[in-house]
Amino acid sequence: MVTQGDIVVNPPPSGVVVEPMAWFETPGPFELEIGCGKGGFLLNRARTNPHLRFLGIEWANKYYLYCADRMARWQITNVRVMRTDAKVFVMNHLPPACVSVLHLYHPDPWPKKRHHKRRLVQGGFVDAALRALVPGGQWLVQSDHAEYFAQIQRLLGERPELELTPWNETDCQAGPDWAGTNYEVKYSKQGCEIYRAAYILRPRLK
Numbered sequence: 364m365v366t367q368g369d370i371v372v373n374p375p376p377s378g379v380v381v382e383p384m385a386w387f388e389t390p391g392p393f394e395l396e397i398g399c400g401k402g403g404f405l406l407n408r409a410r411t412n413p414h415l416r417f418l419g420i421e422w423a424n425k426y427y428l429y430c431a432d433r434m435a436r437w438q439i440t441n442v443r444v445m446r447t448d449a450k451v452f453v454m455n456h457l458p459p460a461c462v463s464v465l466h467l468y469h470p471d472p473w474p475k476k477r478h479h480k481r482r483l484v485q486g487g488f489v490d491a492a493l494r495a496l497v498p499g500g501q502w503l504v505q506s507d508h509a510e511y512f513a514q515i516q517r518l519l520g521e522r523p524e525l526e527l528t529p530w531n532e533t534d535c536q537a538g539p540d541w542a543g544t545n546y547e548v549k550y551s552k553q554g555c556e557i558y559r560a561a562y563i564l565r566p567r568l569k
C-alpha cells in the first residue's frame with residue numbers, strides 16, 4: 364500500500380547532494396519535472412512507463428500536497444514529489460549527469476517586465492540543468508506564453524551543447540502516454556497556442 368509519506372521526499376539540507384536512486388526500490392532512468400503542479404502529466408507518464416523513475420518538484424504547498432496525494436491514490440511507486448524551489452535544488456543538490464529527461468511545462472512567465480528576473484530559465488539555472496542531464500538526455504519545454512517561450516528558445520538555442528530536435532520525435536510525444544499537462548489542457552480548451560521545443564544534450568567533448 365503506497366501512502367503519501369512514501370511519495371514525498373524532503374528537500375535536502377544545504378550542501379547535500381542527493382542520490383535519486385536511493386528513493387526507489389529498483390533503479391531506472393530518472394526524469395525530472397519542474398513545477399509539476401497538480402501532477403496530471405506526471406501521473407500519466409509514470410503509469411505508462413513503470414521502468415522510469417520520476418521526481419516532481421513543486422513550490423506551491425497546495426499543489427505539492429495534491430500531487431503527492433494523487434500519486435498515492437493511484438498507488439504509483441515510481442514517482443517522488445518534493446516541495447522546494449527547483450532553481451535551488453537543480454543548482455545545488457543534483458549530482459551531475461543523472462537526469463534523462465527534464466520536463467518543464469508552462470513555467471511561470473512573470474509577464475511584467477520588472478518581474479522578468481524571477482523567471483526560472485536564465486543563465487545559472489541553464490548551466491546547472493545542462494550539468495544535471497545525462498549525455499543524450501532531453502530537455503522538453505512547453506509554454507502558452509509566446510514572449511517567455513521565445514526567450515527560452517534564445518537561451519537554449521545559444522548553447523552549443525544542445526541540439527534542437529523535432530518535438531514529435533521525442534520519447535514523450537511519440538509515445539501513447541502524452542495526456543497533456545493541466546495547463547496545456549486548460550489553455551488548449553481556450554484556443555490558446557501552445558509552444559513546444561525539445562533539445563538533446565550532445566555527448567560531452569573530451
Ligand SMILES: C[S@@+](CC[C@H](N)C(=O)[O-])C[C@H]1O[C@@H](n2cnc3c(N)ncnc32)[C@H](O)[C@@H]1O
Nearest residue numbers: 398399400421422423448449468469544545546
Ligand atoms: C503555470 S503552472 C504549470 C503547472 C504544470 N507544469 C502544468 O503545465 O500544468 C507553474 C507551476 O510551477 C510552480 N513553480 C514555479 N516556480 C517554481 C520553482 N522555482 N520551483 C518549483 N515549482 C515552481 C508553480 O507553483 C506552479 O504550480
